[in-house]
Amino acid sequence: MKKRVVITGMGVVAPNAVGLANFEDAIRKGESGIRFEEELERLKFSCQIAGKPQLSEEKIAEYFTPLQLRGLNSSGIVYGVIAGTDAWQDAGLKIEDNDQPDWDSGIVFGTGILGVDKFREAIHLIDAGKTRRLGSTSVMQTMASGISAYLGGILGCGNQVTTNSSACTTGTEALLMGFERIAAGKTKRMLVGSCSDHGPYVWGGFDAMRILPSKYNENPTEASRPMSASAAGFVPGSGAGAVVLEEYESAKERGAKIYAEVLGGAVNSGGQRGGGSMTAANSDAVIRCIKEAIHFSNISTEEIDVINGHLTATTKDGLEIENWKKALERSDFPYINSLKGMTGHCLAASGSIECVASVLQMDKNFIFGNVNCEDLNPEIANLVSEEKIPRKTLEKPVNILAKSSFGFGDVNSVVIFKKL
Secondary structure (H helix, E strand, O other), X not given: OOOOEXXXXXXXXXXXXXXXXHXXXXXXHOOOOEEEOHHHHHOOOOOOEEEXXXXXXXXXXXXXXXHHHOOOOOHHHHHHHHHHHHHHHHOXXXXXXXXXXXXXXXXXXXXXXXXXXXXXXXXXHHHOOOHHHHOOOHHHHHOOOHHHHHHHHHHOEOOOEEOOOEOEOHHHHHHHHHXXXXXXXXXXXXXXXXXXXXXXXXXXXXXXXXXXXXXXXOOHHHOOOOOEOOOOOOOEEXXXXXXXXXXXXXXXXXXXXXXXXXXXXXXXXXXXXXOOOOOOOOHHHHHHHHHHHHHHOOOOHHHOOEEEOOOOOOOOHHHHHHHXXXXXXXXXXXXXXXXXXXXXXOXXXXXXXXXXXXXXXXXXXXXXXXXXOOOEOHHHHOOOOHHHOOOOOEEOOOOEEEEEEEEOOOEEEEEEEXXX
């Protein structure tokens, strides 16, 4: 019999806020975390703006020992450890220095490119014949599973501890992987999430593809424009989001706060066929993924109150809405919003940060507004009534929310949350 799975803790390191309370306040107010980056100007990037979390050295030192900080040069690990640790403590779970691991707790924490700055540092040292100066943590900081390994050691998790990587679907996929493990009765709880490094060595490839907005360098907060007629490409971002998933009976027994229930979801690929490619989604696969997520969650399409879309502020936003319209097959359309107007596209971290934003809306009874969407894309206006695309925050209860993520490589994931 499938176990019920609930969310008992969350943590977030986003471009517009760090910490759950600050993040809720920022998304309610529509505050942007997109800023001009002098380093990108110096390196002659066309797009010289980005969404980068603001963290002081003092804040970082709260989560790492002096020994761990020595030689640490991976922003993704920093973001992921902070978000993951916050989620763990938000769930009312202790960080204990026991001899025995916690066999009932595991981790799936994903990433895209991890430790890029550490790689650069290592390349310079190796090329200069100074390999011995690399330090003992260079491997841990640059291996893909470095983030889950760091968190696993800090928290003492003894169940499955692993990392996934599926481009922009990574965070949402990680959540579903943890959900399936708990639902199958293989563990009581899973810390799930994802992180993404910041910096020119991560963002440079996208700038070279000319898919970033370059005409907003002097007006960075206006640059990320999901569903807007004047959308000119996505703004690159970074950060981390984390969620503690727990078997319902375990959470109830502990007296833990329950944010929401995870009803189910679906993950698939369009196989880069039928219009799909390395950078574009196969619409048939997207529609199938949405329908399967709804089917496996045992709800009807009419029950969905809000969609938190992928919606990156590119020419594909209209197609994403059209795919939802076809998949839902209902006379009206749910409310829909995109976080990326405030954070930019946080790449591998986007799904997990946006899952945190989604669940916050359910827990606190609001729907955040779509920033920079004054001039709604006419394609979208023909599909959805304007009032379902709020520009300002609505104080409104949300019972069921669908969260979607679609990534390079033609991969898709959709998860369904329900207020308990």
